[in-house]
Amino acid sequence: MKSKQIKQLALASLRDNWGKGVLLSFLYFLITFIPEFIIEILLIPYPEWEYAAGYNLISIAISIILIPFGVSLSLSYITLIRESKLPVEELFTGFKYLSFLRALGLTILQSIYIFLWFLLLIIPGIIKSLSYSQAMYILRDRPELSVNKAITESRKMMKGHKWRYFCLNLSFIGWAFLCILTLGIGFLWLGPYFLTAHAHFYEDLRDREGAVAVKEAII
Template identity: 65%
Template sequence: MNSKQIKQQSLQSLKGNWGIGALFTFIYFLISSVPTVVVEMVLIPYPEWEETLSYAVINLAIAIILLPFAITFMLAYLTMVRDSKLRIGELFTGFKYFSFFRAIGISILQSIYIFFWTLLLIIPGIIKGMAYSQAVYILRDHPELSVNQAITESRKMMHGHKWRYFVLNLSFIGWAILGIFTLGIGYLWLSSYFLTAHAHFYEDLKTSQAKEKQAIV
């Protein structure tokens, strides 16, 4: 499917799910924002801390701990695409398929790989980022794989499909700009649309490659 078809399917999947999707985004925003806000409030009487290594370490630790929640947010929409209903309990659906620490592991390993490719040039880093984009979905469907194997499988799966993935992401730029003019409120719904489109992209990619394998056999 092309980007237009994927987005049409995404809108169809989101019928009856827009409200819970907006709530998901809001809850995720709170989860990802509250720890940092709390740290900032605690350190208000100690502004000199912001210049210390301890402050940087605390922020890094918070960012790492929050990585699995970003993954569960993604996977909730894959479940919705398959089951047609987005349920509040699915916000933490990722933890049903792999552990909190595996979620951290795959996020960090992807980041390390992309970082080293970016050291060559920005473009190779972007390309590899797209190549590894399906790893989380693959690990969800194949928990028997290691984190590194899931990344490798994503690279193989995305061979010849990176441009299609790039175009899909590019097609949301207009909506992202429009979200700015709504003072960010529009992102409550745009996040659902974006992640549903990504889930449909994975499903389409998985289905088409399964058909190709059957045709070869």
């Protein structure tokens, strides 16, 4: 499917779920914002600590701990397109599909691989980030796989589809600029739209793989 078709499917999936989508985006914003906000409040009497190594380490640790929640947020939209409902609670309970540690390990390993490719050149780094993009969905559907194997499977799945995925992401840039003009409030709506489109893209890839497997079995 082309980007336009995928986005139309995303809008159809969200037709009766926009409210939950916005709520999910807002909850995720709170989860990522509140820890840093609390730290900033605690540091008001001690402004010099903001430049201390300990402060930076705490900030990095919080960012790492919050990574799996971003994965869980994305995976909740797979549930939306498959079951026609968006369970807001999956932001916290979605780890039953992909455990907290596996989600963290996947993201860290992907980041290491992509960083190493970026050390070579920017273009290879971008290409590999596109290649590894489906790994979290694959792990959700195939929990028996290791994190590294899921990344490999994503690379295979994305063969011949990286440009299509790149164009899908690119098609949201205009909406992102509009959201900036709303002081970021518009991202509460753009987030669900963007993530639902990504979920449909994965389903399209999965259907294509299934069709190919059936064809090969017949031959």
